[in-house]
Amino acid sequence: MANIKKKLENVKAFIFDIDGVLSLLTINLDHDGVPRRTVNLRDGYALQLAVKKGYHIGIISGSNSQDYLPRLAGLGITDVFLNSRLKLEQYRIFKEKYNLNDSEILYMGDDIPDYDVMKRVGVPVCPSDASSEIRQLAIYISDKKGGEGCVRDVIEQTLRLHDNWLNSDAFVW
Secondary structure (H helix, E strand, O other), X not given: OOOHHHHHOOOOEEEEOOEOOOEOOOOEEOOOOOEEOOEOHHHHHHHHHHHHOOOEEEXXXXXXXXXXXXXXXXXXXXXXXOOOOOHHHHHHHHHHHOOOOHHHEXXXXXXXXXXXXXXXXXXXXXXXXXXXXXXXXXXXXXXXXXXXXXXXXXXXHHHHHOOOOOOHHHHOO
């Protein structure tokens, strides 16, 4: 694996998948067969802090789960691409919107639909329970599973490296 700290020095933006990254890989279905996802509150804290610190945050998901939108909006995340059939297209839109280079973007995915983006970004990472193909592409594999703090893990490492973790505005939610 490449030197993760060296790669994190350039990060200005984070992009995350939902199912298997922001939420648990296994989910319950409600009475209508709609998935009921759970989220990790510490992931949420890290996401809102990254937004507050000026990092760009994007969500690209094959899911069309509208129930995530209020949660993401409450964290300050506005670049949300749901029902994505080809994630590389939304990746390009996000990248161009903020005039970013691939090397400035960390992407965390967990399964085959994330493969093309993982090959493109400068900092491809994944949760510990990602598919083997994604684990092979990742330059860092979190010790946390999807939905269990893997997002917090990579954001915290980046913000600490940039001296953006424990300063005065970090104590205000």
